[in-house]
Amino acid sequence: MEIKLGDRLAKVELLAEEGNQIQIMVDSKEYDLDMQQVENGVYSVLYKGRSYNVELIETDSPKKYSVNTFYHSYDAEIIDAETKYLQARNSGNLAAAESTISSPMPGKVVKIPVELGSEVKKGDTVIIVAAMKMESEYKAMKDGIVKEIYVHEEDIIDGNQPLVFID
Numbered sequence: 001m002e003i004k005l006g007d008r009l010a011k012v013e014l015l016a017e018e019g020n021q022i023q024i025m026v027d028s029k030e031y032d033l034d035m036q037q038v039e040n041g042v043y044s045v046l047y048k049g050r051s052y053n054v055e056l057i058e059t060d061s062p063k064k065y066s067v068n069t070f071y072h073s074y075d076a077e078i079i080d081a082e083t084k085y086l087q088a089r090n091s092g093n094l095a096a097a098e099s100t101i102s103s104p105m106p107g108k109v110v111k112i113p114v115e116l117g118s119e120v121k122k123g124d125t126v127i128i129v130a131a132m133k134m135e136s137e138y139k140a141m142k143d144g145i146v147k148e149i150y151v152h153e154e155d156i157i158d159g160n161q162p163l164v165f166i167d
Helices: 081-091
Strands: 002-005 008-018 021-026 029-039 042-047 050-058 064-068 073-079 100-102 107-111 125-131 134-139 144-149 162-166
Touching: 125 162
Parallel strands: none
Antiparallel strands: 002 008, 002 073, 008 021, 021 029, 029 042, 042 050, 050 064, 064 073, 100 162, 107 125, 125 134, 144 162
């Protein structure tokens, strides 16, 4: 995912997590952190022996937060595959929209014949959804790797909900 802090856009990847110990990569730099939620929305973060307190305050918009540290405040937005899909769809960016498979109507996930990391070719079935007493196969719109699967078999889904992301 990416996180937008003011004008800065940083690529953030969770590399490992065990209890409070997490390892993340921000852009191309790795960070080993000890992170603990101390109260609702407030986190204590230890990095290289230094302690930082971070407060996340939800805003009216999903995936947007006000972030406060001792010295600074930031507006932050989480830009994940779902957000990119919605932005692409709203802006008419067909190439980005082809990366995310969604169903135009509510239904139930019947089968997911791919796994995270699977290589798919354009036209391969990546998910089967039952809606209105019919099963529909949704196929990859391009060659790529399955990077995200947002649902599980038997899940009930909403219309236009992102289901699978191919990069």
